[in-house]
Amino acid sequence: MSIRQWTGGELRLAPWTNEWVIVAPARASGTRETTGACPFCPGPGEDTPPERWRLSTPDGSGWRVRAVTNRYALSDHHEVVIESPQHGWDLTTATTAEVVDVLTAWQVRHRALRAGAAEVVVFRNRGEAAGSSLAHPHSQVLGLPVLSGVTARNVAVARDHHHRTGRRLVEDIVEAELAHGERVVHTDAGATAFVPIAPATEFETRIVPSTYRADFGAATLDELATAADSLRTVLAALRAVLVDPAYNLVLHTAPTTWTSAPFLAWHLQVLPRLTTPAGLEVATGIPVLTTRPEDCAARLRTALPVDAAR
Ligand SMILES: [Zn+2]
Structure with missing residues (x-):
């Protein structure tokens, strides 16, 4: 059994899945903003x-x-x-x-x-x-003292792809999406935004800068600016189509020991939260989507700000 003490609680490794769980009782004692001035x-x-x-x-x-x-x-x-x-x-x-x-x-x-x-x-x-x-x-x-299961798996899949093909997985995915076209939301010289072929949530959108680089920490100001433009465009389209949805925005970048890996590429992932995961998803981790990713992308394209039309 593995339990690691951490400043705010414990990190425990689930023996069934080999995935980390955070136990942080102190977090529950904080009452969040309800009334009064914004802190x-x-x-x-x-x-x-x-x-x-x-x-x-x-x-x-x-x-x-x-x-x-x-x-x-x-x-x-x-x-x-x-x-x-x-x-x-x-x-x-x-x-x-x-x-x-x-x-x-x-x-x-x-x-x-x-x-x-x-x-x-x-x-x-x-x-x-x-x-x-x-x-x-x-x-x-x-900063996490352990590597999450999700990141470890992402790295392993990209590394395996690179071993087999000599190519960067994210770059191949973007090229395939651009060739296919149906799931592309927006693309320009700096970045491509698309709904993945098998998203984790409805209207999930990935934003991938055209300069492929494992480490977000090493991105240039120009690269940040093109990513910022694309992110703003995608969020504006999501807001228009889904009427100000709840979402998680996640940065994918190389873990600390892989910052110069030739098989990784930092990018952004937007995950709208439109439904609550139900039994099948909880049991299997398999998302059930009721809107085709191709239709999600088509709807987002119609809602792009005028200056971002493809
Ligand atoms: Zn405020």
């Missing part, structure tokens, strides 16, 4: 744990994006990125420069939290169905 809004009601990093406004008087310790931290390597001082700010209506600021914050904190971590996870929960308890726009960066 992330600047001003008298502001109430955040210590700041770790910030992007200042040009005159230095305030901040554009900041990273603070997560109040309900799973470990001392768990931070919240507060994406804007404005409570009503949204990725879909932000400027490209503002989205680049957020991706820059992810990148800086991703690099900072690597020490001692097997992988650094970056994600954004929006809406209660996606696990978000605070409306102020924010994302999270977490």
